[in-house]
Amino acid sequence: xxxxxxxxxxxxxxxxxxxxxxxxxxxxxxxxxxxxxxxxxxxxxxxxxxxxxxxxxxxxxxxxxxxxxxxxxxxxxxxxxxxxxxxxxxxxxxxxxxxxxxxxxxxxxxxxxxxxxxxxxxxxxxxxxxxxxxxxxxxxxxxxxxxxxxxxxxxxxxxxxxxxxxxxxxxxxxxxxxxxxxxxxxxxxxxxxxxxxxxxxxxxxxxxxxxx
Ligand code: SAH
Numbered sequence: 001x002x003x004x005x006x007x008x009x010x011x012x013x014x015x016x017x018x019x020x021x022x023x024x025x026x027x028x029x030x031x032x033x034x035x036x037x038x039x040x041x042x043x044x045x046x047x048x049x050x051x052x053x054x055x056x057x058x059x060x061x062x063x064x065x066x067x068x069x070x071x072x073x074x075x076x077x078x079x080x081x082x083x084x085x086x087x088x089x090x091x092x093x094x095x096x097x098x099x100x101x102x103x104x105x106x107x108x109x110x111x112x113x114x115x116x117x118x119x120x121x122x123x124x125x126x127x128x129x130x131x132x133x134x135x136x137x138x139x140x141x142x143x144x145x146x147x148x149x150x151x152x153x154x155x156x157x158x159x160x161x162x163x164x165x166x167x168x169x170x171x172x173x174x175x176x177x178x179x180x181x182x183x184x185x186x187x188x189x190x191x192x193x194x195x196x197x198x199x200x201x202x203x204x205x206x207x208x209x210x211x212x
Contacts, residue, residue, distance in 0.1 A: 005034050008048035015050055016068045023072040029099040030068055035061075037120055038090040052202075057110050059204055061090040062152055066183075066201060070173045071096055073185060073198070074148040077171045084143070084165070086136030087152035087206065091117025097150070098126040105129075105143050107136045109211040135211055139165040146170060153206035154181045163193060175203045 013031040021027060036047035038061055043053050052060045070093075074083065083101045088094055088108035094117060097104045106129060108114040114133050121129050132140060136151070137159050144165035149172035151162070156178050163186060166172055172186040183198040 005036055005048070006031075008036075009034065012048045012050065012064055016065055019050070019065055021065070021068045021072055023068075023075055025100060026068050026072045026075065026096070029071070029096045030064060032099060033092065033095045033124070035064070035092055037123065038092040038095075055090045055113065057113060059089050059110070059113065061092050062203070067093045067096055069199075070150050070152075070183070071100065073173050074150060074171055075100065077148070077169070077187070079147040079171065081147050082143070083148035083150060084140060084146040084162075085150050085152065086139075086162070088114055088117045088131060089152060091120050093150070093152055094129055094131075095121060095124060095126055098129050101128075101148070103128055103130070105132070105140050105146070107132045107134050107140060109133070109135060109207060111212065133211065135208075136206060137161065137208060141165065148172070149174070151175065151206065152203065154178070154201075154203040155206040156208075158186075159206075163188070173198075175201045178205070 009031045013027045036044045039047050050064050052063045055061050082103040085106040088106040094106045111133050139162045145167035147167050147170045151174035154175040166188045175181045176184045181201050183201045185196045187194050
């Protein structure tokens with residue numbers, strides 16, 4: 001697997017292009033990140049398929065199409081400086097972002113997942129990522145404002161604290177809803193927030209309450 005992953009990653013990027021991803025820098029990042037390193041050994045044979053996969057603790061690594069689409073949406077705003085990710089999980093989306101943004105900040109509430117993700121990113125020499133074990137509903141106030149915010153778990157209500165940490169001219173992509181979820185885009189311009197529904201999606205919930 002390790003020896004021929006490059007062909008698999010290139011094929012995945014080609015599939016995502018066929019599925020409608022247009023940003024060539026995003027597709028490039030997908031071909032550069034070895035997704036098999038972000039899943040358990042027994043799932044490696046599926047790691048370049050365009051599907052979500054379990055990563056333990058009841059969580060999932062997101063479907064590559066969704067990772068690419070959410071990244072592409074943020075880049076449409078010319079955002080390149082700093083981005084906040086809520087829900088590090090496996091760290092795969094984090095790695096894709098790290099290739100495209102100057103500084104990536106990522107928050108995860110489950111410590112074991114955060115440790116694993118940190119180890120993988122160092123293994124890939126991606127050092128422009130700062131990670132925090134904490135509650136993503138609160139964002140990361142000391143690093144705000146963010147040009148981009150990407151939430152990779154579904155929020156039952158709009159996280160107002162995240163919107164408050166969005167820079168003027170910035171954009172946030174987030175799945176909203178419980179059973180029925182809609183990927184939603186928020187933009188901020190001269191302090192005014194605009195909301196736009198993008199597509200139906202399926203994510204694990206953005207959990208409220210104590211972290212573990
Ligand atoms: N981008 C990740 C998605 C992982 S699934 C990937 O592709 O691997 C969503 C993640 O969000 C899970 O790891 C879950 O633990 C985390 N999460 C859920 N609620 C959270 C919260 N309130 N704060 C921080 N992380 C949270």
